[in-house]
Amino acid sequence: MKVSIVTIGDEILIGQIVDTNSAWIAQRLNEIGLQVQKIYSISDAEEEIVRTLKRAGELTDIVLITGGLGPTNDDITKVTLAKIFNDTLVRDEKVLQHVKDLFLKKGRKTINHLNEQQADLPSKCKVLLNPIGTAMGMWFEENNKHFISMPGVPREMKGMMTDCVLPTLQSKFSKGVFLHRTILTQGVPESILAEKLFDWENALPKPIKLAYLPSENRVRLRLSVKGEDEFLLNEMLRREVEKLNAFIPEHIYGEEKDRVEQRVGDLLLKNNSTVATAESCTGGYLAHLISSIPGCSKYFRGSVLAYDNKIKQGLLNVKLDSLTEHGAVSEQVVKEMAISVKQLMGVDYALSTSGIAGPSGGSEKKPVGTVWTAIAGPNGVKAVKHQLGSERLSNIKRSASAVLLDFLHQLESDDKKIE
Amino acid sequence: MKVSIVTIGDEILIGQIVDTNSAWIAQRLNEIGLQVQKIYSISDAEEEIVRTLKRAGELTDIVLITGGLGPTNDDITKVTLAKIFNDTLVRDEKVLQHVKDLFLKKGRKTINHLNEQQADLPSKCKVLLNPIGTAMGMWFEENNKHFISMPGVPREMKGMMTDCVLPTLQSKFSKGVFLHRTILTQGVPESILAEKLFDWENALPKPIKLAYLPSENRVRLRLSVKGEDEFLLNEMLRREVEKLNAFIPEHIYGEEKDRVEQRVGDLLLKNNSTVATAESCTGGYLAHLISSIPGCSKYFRGSVLAYDNKIKQGLLNVKLDSLTEHGAVSEQVVKEMAISVKQLMGVDYALSTSGIAGPSGGSEKKPVGTVWTAIAGPNGVKAVKHQLGSERLSNIKRSASAVLLDFLHQLESDDKKIE
Numbered sequence: 058m059k060v061s062i063v064t065i066g067d068e069i070l071i072g073q074i075v076d077t078n079s080a081w082i083a084q085r086l087n088e089i090g091l092q093v094q095k096i097y098s099i100s101d102a103e104e105e106i107v108r109t110l111k112r113a114g115e116l117t118d119i120v121l122i123t124g125g126l127g128p129t130n131d132d133i134t135k136v137t138l139a140k141i142f143n144d145t146l147v148r149d150e151k152v153l154q155h156v157k158d159l160f161l162k163k164g165r166k167t168i169n170h171l172n173e174q175q176a177d178l179p180s181k182c183k184v185l186l187n188p189i190g191t192a193m194g195m196w197f198e199e200n201n202k203h204f205i206s207m208p209g210v211p212r213e214m215k216g217m218m219t220d221c222v223l224p225t226l227q228s229k230f231s232k233g234v235f236l237h238r239t240i241l242t243q244g245v246p247e248s249i250l251a252e253k254l255f256d257w258e259n260a261l262p263k264p265i266k267l268a269y270l271p272s273e274n275r276v277r278l279r280l281s282v283k284g285e286d287e288f289l290l291n292e293m294l295r296r297e298v299e300k301l302n303a304f305i306p307e308h309i310y311g312e313e314k315d316r317v318e319q320r321v322g323d324l325l326l327k328n329n330s331t332v333a334t335a336e337s338c339t340g341g342y343l344a345h346l347i348s349s350i351p352g353c354s355k356y357f358r359g360s361v362l363a364y365d366n367k368i369k370q371g372l373l374n375v376k377l378d379s380l381t382e383h384g385a386v387s388e389q390v391v392k393e394m395a396i397s398v399k400q401l402m403g404v405d406y407a408l409s410t411s412g413i414a415g416p417s418g419g420s421e422k423k424p425v426g427t428v429w430t431a432i433a434g435p436n437g438v439k440a441v442k443h444q445l446g447s448e449r450l451s452n453i454k455r456s457a458s459a460v461l462l463d464f465l466h467q468l469e470s471d472d473k474k475i476e
Numbered sequence: 477m478k479v480s481i482v483t484i485g486d487e488i489l490i491g492q493i494v495d496t497n498s499a500w501i502a503q504r505l506n507e508i509g510l511q512v513q514k515i516y517s518i519s520d521a522e523e524e525i526v527r528t529l530k531r532a533g534e535l536t537d538i539v540l541i542t543g544g545l546g547p548t549n550d551d552i553t554k555v556t557l558a559k560i561f562n563d564t565l566v567r568d569e570k571v572l573q574h575v576k577d578l579f580l581k582k583g584r585k586t587i588n589h590l591n592e593q594q595a596d597l598p599s600k601c602k603v604l605l606n607p608i609g610t611a612m613g614m615w616f617e618e619n620n621k622h623f624i625s626m627p628g629v630p631r632e633m634k635g636m637m638t639d640c641v642l643p644t645l646q647s648k649f650s651k652g653v654f655l656h657r658t659i660l661t662q663g664v665p666e667s668i669l670a671e672k673l674f675d676w677e678n679a680l681p682k683p684i685k686l687a688y689l690p691s692e693n694r695v696r697l698r699l700s701v702k703g704e705d706e707f708l709l710n711e712m713l714r715r716e717v718e719k720l721n722a723f724i725p726e727h728i729y730g731e732e733k734d735r736v737e738q739r740v741g742d743l744l745l746k747n748n749s750t751v752a753t754a755e756s757c758t759g760g761y762l763a764h765l766i767s768s769i770p771g772c773s774k775y776f777r778g779s780v781l782a783y784d785n786k787i788k789q790g791l792l793n794v795k796l797d798s799l800t801e802h803g804a805v806s807e808q809v810v811k812e813m814a815i816s817v818k819q820l821m822g823v824d825y826a827l828s829t830s831g832i833a834g835p836s837g838g839s840e841k842k843p844v845g846t847v848w849t850a851i852a853g854p855n856g857v858k859a860v861k862h863q864l865g866s867e868r869l870s871n872i873k874r875s876a877s878a879v880l881l882d883f884l885h886q887l888e889s890d891d892k893k894i895e
Contacts (some may be wrong), residue, residue, distance in 0.1 A: 068689055072502030072633065073732075079517070083491030093489045098515035104681045105514070112531075129676070140558070163665070171667040210690065223672075237490060238857075246582070248547040248590040248610070258549070266522075269548040269655070270487055271629065277672040281491065297778040329757060334781075341753075341760030344781050348759025351835050351868055353783075358723060359791070360781035362753075362763050368729070368778040368821060372791075402787060407572025416770050446631075449770055 124209030239313035543628030658732035
């Protein structure tokens with residue numbers, strides 16, 4: 058079965074929002090063995106909706122539609138679908154009661170005609186209940202083609218997919234799985250990696266598809282395979298990942314499903330260790346990464362964000378001499394920050410950052426993008442210098458990721474020593 | 477001139493990455509008066525690329541293509557374009573030298589055949605230089621239709637767009653602007669808002685298009701207008717926004733181009749005030765929002781992230797009595813945190829957060845999603861309780877946004893008092 062996604066809404070075509078729905082839908086479909094062939098993003102214009110749905114229905118069997126189901130005049134997906142299927146809208150009393158209940162919950166005793174209209178639905182479709190909103194979903198079937206319309210609000214779409222659309226698609230059409238494994242490499246450009254992997258790549262079993270996904274300093278290698286026997290396919294992937302590990306052990310640092318901060322957390326938990334951060338240029342983002350993991354309170358004590366040099370001195374005991382002699386962005390200062398916060402919070406490990414995130418504040422000797430990071434651990438403190446780019450937000454995120462990755466490597470090596 | 481975007485890459489169709497390129501491109505095109513009609517995301521498959529580019533060329537005049545230009549086997553955009561335009565690849569010596577220089581910079585003296593092949597380019601296209609990568613852009617023109625192929629790596633695509641594609645499109649095709657203003661409202665559902673705005677909406681000048689964009693607790697109202705005279709169009713929008721303000725003054729809290737953290741920063745700068753944060757459940761994310769604004773070091777001193785209750789006591793002087801009597805997630809504790817960090821960092825304002833982000837840690841009395849936030853300012857301290865959802869990351873982000881928005885309102889009211 059071929060699947061396409063059609064997202065409807067001017068906000069995507071003018072770049073006001075990024076379409077995150079499609080990626081989420083694609084992932085969920087892959088889990089039940091369905092593969093997205095094409096994604097269309099189009100405007101809230103009748104002619105465009107009609108043309109695109111016709112085309113999507115020619116090329117694919119299942120068309121998942123999001124957006125354009127609100128109560129206001131700019132949303133026309135429902136009436137356009139009714140036109141396409143030569144259908145009329147009929148008041149659904151159950152849905153009307155549901156809409157009234159939703160408003161009652163919010164303390165509103167009456168609803169207006171726009172809300173009432175949300176209960177007018179095409180007679181030929183199966184109505185998909187939206188437990189948290191007034192926009193219902195609609196499932197049309199004609200000549201073995203399925204058109205499934207859902208709200209564009211991510212929370213509402215996800216609820217409808219999870220509760221109803223995915224289980225139905227799975228029971229009707231799913232005949233297997235579409236599996237991916239993504240191996241993370243660093244320190245070698247895409248082209249050199251491809252050369253090193255030439256023999257391995259050529260010997261890959263036919264069903265496995267390989268993709269190189271480069272990003273800053275890293276290349277992710279994705280192996281994909283589609284089929285019916287999940288166990289056999291997983292085994293096939295496992296063998297190839299094992300071979301890959303033997304080919305380029307020095308360049309592999311993990312697998313994508315493991316977020317670095319998750320693996321850091323797992324290792325800290327395992328060894329009953331604790332961590333804290335002292336941040337300057339990362340401005341709290343490093344702490345945010347660590348604390349985004351559920352259960353982190355078991356190993357993450359806290360952080361001191363010392364944006365101001367006075368705070369670096371007062372709270373983090375950075376020496377005035379170090380600041381005046383080396384500057385805030387220096388090996389000396391970043392080491393003192395790490396050592397101090399380690400002691401202050403009574404933790405086993407401490408990470409610190411200090412740099413020039415930009416866009417201003419750079420000098421000839423220390424241009425924008427100069428960042429020092431340090432890790433203090435049971436065996437002393439080590440600092441690293443990074444030379445990043447000119448974009449502030451990218452510099453903030455890259456420095457936080459860099460020190461976290463270094464920390465992961467240190468934890469792995471400490472973990473081996475313990476074992 | 478009609479424009480479409482075609483993004484090529486399996487990673488989008490399996491949901492491995494979210495397509496952020498299209499939104500960025502759409503925004504830049506709007507700035508020069510060009511409007512995106514349609515966005516296609518397709519896989520790295522020859523048949524699909526050929527079919528989609530043909531179709532996009534029928535429906536639109538300018539087709540912007542991203543992705544599939546890497547040196548490895550899975551990237552086939554370049555050879556497919558050559559096929560479509562009956563063209564052959566020719567070695568470009570200048571590009572070859574550029575590729576060699578790039579590798580030299582990274583300390584590699586030789587390049588392999590995959591890198592060399594990056595210098596083989598279709599003879600009929602105009603080559604667009606990629607200063608930071610080995611994948612060049614290609615601009616084909618045939619029968620007044622333009623096909624512009626660019627790398628999928630966002631940094632490389634953005635550079636090529638800014639340096640070359642946008643200026644060329646502007647000088648050739650741009651005849652005006654496509655303007656948007658998005659007014660932020662809160663406290664009233666979409667349908668009620670539409671009812672309140674009925675008269676205003678009906679009286680809108682014909683060229684102005686209105687959209688309602690609902691999200692959690694808020695509705696954004698977008699006014700869009702397209703035309704040649706930027707001054708007149710801006711004036712038209714300004715008048716309507718003024719009328720809108722008069723219609724629903726109690727529900728409007730700002731405009732989208734101003735990010736809350738930017739406006740907070742502007743007001744702090746204007747009044748020469750400073751801020752710090754004391755965080756628990758937001759885990760550094762609040763500090764990250766504030767410090768994401770360039771120049772924030774002029775007003776942002778720092779933060780204490782006290783995840784652990786011992787840190788709350790030791791660094792933030794939260795009383796043991798308060799913690800045992802009221803618990804860490806309480807009005808009393810969040811107020812003490814704000815007052816203490818205000819004093820500690822010597823700032824005019826301090827924000828604090830304490831809550832149960834989840835997924836675990838909730839109780840009957842304080843379920844997951846219970847968050848207290850406080851703001852300490854020149855006139856004392858005020859705390860607010862929020863009852864959020866069950867998703868950890870969403871709770872972290874929503875609490876940080878909530879206290880920042882409250883803070884903006886307080887700054888605005890303090891600012892008026894000063895004036």
